[in-house]
Amino acid sequence: MTEACGLVTVHRVTAVINVPRIIRIRSHSPSTETVYIRLLLGQTPKLWEEAAEALAVALKAERVGVERVRPQVIALVVQRSEPFTESIIPPDLLGDSDAVDLSRVYLGETEHGSDWYAPLIGQHWLVGGATGSGKNSVTWMALRACAPLIRDGLVRVHVVNPKGTELNALRPVSYRYAETDGDIMEVIQGFWTTMQDRKKVLAEQGRRTFAMSRETPLDVLVLDELGAVTGYGDRSLTRGAQAALPLILSQARALGGSVIGALQEPTKDVIPQRDLFSLRVCLRATSAGHVDMVLGEDMRRRGALADEIPNVPESAGIGFVVKQRSRTPVRVRAAYCDDSDIAELVRVAGWPVSELATARQA
Numbered sequence: 163m164t165e166a167c168g169l170v171t172v173h174r175v176t177a178v179i180n181v182p183r184i185i186r187i188r189s190h191s192p193s194t195e196t197v198y199i200r201l202l203l204g205q206t207p208k209l210w211e212e213a214a215e216a217l218a219v220a221l222k223a224e225r226v227g228v229e230r231v232r233p234q235v236i237a238l239v240v241q242r243s244e245p246f247t248e249s250i251i252p253p254d255l256l257g258d259s260d261a262v263d264l265s266r267v268y269l270g271e272t273e274h275g276s277d278w279y280a281p282l283i284g285q286h287w288l289v290g291g292a293t294g295s296g297k298n299s300v301t302w303m304a305l306r307a308c309a310p311l312i313r314d315g316l317v318r319v320h321v322v323n324p325k326g327t328e329l330n331a332l333r334p335v336s337y338r339y340a341e342t343d344g345d346i347m348e349v350i351q352g353f354w355t356t357m358q359d360r361k362k363v364l365a366e367q368g369r370r371t372f373a374m375s376r377e378t379p380l381d382v383l384v385l386d387e388l389g390a391v392t393g394y395g396d397r398s399l400t401r402g403a404q405a406a407l408p409l410i411l412s413q414a415r416a417l418g419g420s421v422i423g424a425l426q427e428p429t430k431d432v433i434p435q436r437d438l439f440s441l442r443v444c445l446r447a448t449s450a451g452h453v454d455m456v457l458g459e460d461m462r463r464r465g466a467l468a469d470e471i472p473n474v475p476e477s478a479g480i481g482f483v484v485k486q487r488s489r490t491p492v493r494v495r496a497a498y499c500d501d502s503d504i505a506e507l508v509r510v511a512g513w514p515v516s517e518l519a520t521a522r523q524a
């Protein structure tokens with residue numbers, strides 16, 4: 163098979179064929195396994211990345227991803243069938259702020275059968291995907307984690323919802339909320355002003371790093387349909403947003419500001435400073451070019467085939483993220499918050515502590 167895919171070397175003099183050696187195979191589930199391979203002298207991981215499609219055909223797999231493990235060793239992630247056949251139910255919502263760890267927010271599961279976590283505090287997230295791909299699930303999971311903190315004044319949510327759909331459930335628990343162009347600009351500029359004020363507070367307190375408290379809460383800016391805000395919306399809005407967002411993205415992290423942006427059509431002009439988003443998720447995409455636009459250069463070649471995720475409701479919430487250390491795409495599925503999960507989040511986030519305690523006793 164490696165010979166057919168052009169992954170062997172032939173000794174110039176003896177004509178002996180050298181075949182790459184499999185070091186180890188790990189099976190994560192009936193659908194996905196990882197094959198660790200020692201590269202032959204003269205081979206590069208890029209050679210294997212370029213052969214990934216041929217390998218997938220030869221292995222009768224849906225997808226082969228290539229991970230750089232260490233010098234001379236790569237891992238092939240062989241996905242034989244869809245690992246996510248059921249939607250994922252979110253874990254119970256925590257009612258106690260002290261129990262929430264925003265450096266490790268549960269978002270769903272990975273193709274390796276492990277839980278998918280991401281830090282939210284002091285981080286920015288970007289979720290790209292076609293319409294109906296389930297982008298909001300990632301936002302809902304972040305906000306479910308934040309629910310008791312919102313109630314206790316430790317997290318404030320600033321919501322920009324140009325489409326006026328789904329996220330409007332957040333209106334009662336938002337610190338600021340906007341749907342129209344004028345209001346959207348106010349929320350974005352208000353967020354930037356909050357960050358500048360925070361800078362002064364931290365300087366007065368003689369602190370260089372942000373710590374979440376009622377005096378200095380974590381401010382989360384939720385931007386649905388980033389494209390309308392920065393790209394194809396009204397000129398006065400997009401010009402203002404294009405000026406403010408790069409400042410927010412580059413400075414807010416250290417000041418207790420996090421941005422969660424969702425995007426349907428990822429093109430260069432609508433993504434402000436992609437690299438400042440520490441978590442980038444690409445759900446089902448409509449074109450191969452969109453994948454690298456969200457996840458970064460070469461990510462599709464390394465196995466993030468988000469444009470091949472079928473356009474069916476059963477695929478919603480499935481996509482790819484990039485492993486920080488090895489810069490390898492991992493297939494993930496976000497947990498799905500249905501209407502009752504969203505209602506619960508709003509209820510917990512909106513209830514003063516005293517009322518919640520009374521309700522619990524009842």
Ligand SMILES: Nc1ncnc2c1ncn2[C@@H]1O[C@H](COP(=O)(O)OP(=O)(O)OP(=O)(O)O)[C@@H](O)[C@H]1O
Nearest residue numbers: 249292293294295296297298299478479496497498
């Ligand atoms: N994580 C998920 N798991 C399973 N099903 C999901 C998930 N997320 C969303 N869905 C289903 O897919 C449908 C579309 O999701 P949603 O509207 O959130 O997509 P979207 O990417 O936000 O689309 P748009 O950009 O058009 O708003 C939902 O109505 C829901 O039934």
